[in-house]
Amino acid sequence: MDLQRFLCRRVALLLLLMPCGLQCMSVHILSEQPVYVIPGSSLVLKARVEQTPQEEISVVTWEREPESGVAPGKETLATCPGRSFKCAGTRPNVHVNMQAQESSLLINKFSSADTGVYAVTVTNQKGAETTGHCIVRMYEEVHQVSLSINVSHSSLVCGEAWGTDPHFSWLHERVAITQTVGTVSKDGTTLSVTMTPFCGHFTCMVSNKLGYSSATYTAAPCETEGRGTTAAVVCLVVLLLLVGGVLAFLLWRRQRHNNRGVRLHEHLDDAI
Numbered sequence: 149m150d151l152q153r154f155l156c157r158r159v160a161l162l163l164l165l166m167p168c169g170l171q172c173m174s175v176h177i178l179s180e181q182p183v184y185v186i187p188g189s190s191l192v193l194k195a196r197v198e199q200t201p202q203e204e205i206s207v208v209t210w211e212r213e214p215e216s217g218v219a220p221g222k223e224t225l226a227t228c229p230g231r232s233f234k235c236a237g238t239r240p241n242v243h244v245n246m247q248a249q250e251s252s253l254l255i256n257k258f259s260s261a262d263t264g265v266y267a268v269t270v271t272n273q274k275g276a277e278t279t280g281h282c283i284v285r286m287y288e289e290v291h292q293v294s295l296s297i298n299v300s301h302s303s304l305v306c307g308e309a310w311g312t313d314p315h316f317s318w319l320h321e322r323v324a325i326t327q328t329v330g331t332v333s334k335d336g337t338t339l340s341v342t343m344t345p346f347c348g349h350f351t352c353m354v355s356n357k358l359g360y361s362s363a364t365y366t367a368a369p370c371e372t373e374g375r376g377t378t379a380a381v382v383c384l385v386v387l388l389l390l391v392g393g394v395l396a397f398l399l400w401r402r403q404r405h406n407n408r409g410v411r412l413h414e415h416l417d418d419a420i
């Protein structure tokens with residue numbers, strides 16, 4: 149009898165809620181997802197509640213569960229019950245704040261144990277719930293940069309394993325790439341080499357907020373301009389020396405001829 153009455157009341161309550169149901173009140177976490185947090189820093193999530201004038205927020209709950217379903221399930225981080233909005237965190241590094249239609253969650257000294265899917269659930273005075281979700285991951289440093297060549301397309305492809313938000317930049321002989329060397333794809337991962345010959349050291353540098361790492365591809369050594377000039381100068385000097393030598397020889401021979409001529413004259417003079 150009691151059970152029946154209870155169920156009836158429940159059904160009546162549900163029907164009463166139906167016209168508005170769960171769609172009336174809604175809550176969203178105001179962050180671009182997923183959120184990446186540097187280990188040791190703070191995570192701040194803000195949630196905004198949309199509601200009709202007839203509705204009242206009765207309870208706000210923040211929860212977290214692992215992103216992959218293997219590890220232990222949901223953990224309640226904080227609850228803000230009643231109208232006072234005095235929030236109680238369940239851990240010393242968790243702080244929750246509630247103001248009008250906004251609730252914020254702060255987690256200090258973020259660690260890998262704090263990653264996962266965060267959920268904020270708002271319950272109205274009739275017991276209807278609405279939940280907003282947000283994926284939170286750890287900000288990872290750059291890992292395993294590799295550089296490979298695509299021979300058929302004269303291009304170099306730079307790869308990085310699992311760093312967060314990697315930025316790619318390229319160097320040729322330790323100088324930033326210019327149009328004369330090649331062009332970099334929009335995402336930065338591919339360098340189409342246009343210089344001929346394809347020579348020298350190509351470096352791909354991958355960086356993010358936590359640091360950088362690089363990889364280098366070494367092609368055949370370049371015949372640098374400096375070496376070319378030196379060779380030209382040496383050739384010129386050798387040529388000049390040769391020409392000078394030949395001229396000196398010719399002059400010396402002419403000198404000898406002239407001397408002989410003078411001696412001949414002297415002989416003739418003596419005879420006369």
Ligand SMILES: *[C@@H]1O[C@H](CO)[C@@H](O)[C@H](O)[C@H]1NC(C)=O
Nearest residue numbers: 297298299300301302303305
């Ligand atoms: C070389 O690059 C082209 C164009 O991006 C691609 O289609 C091809 O599969 C690549 N070859 C190798 C061996 O990676």
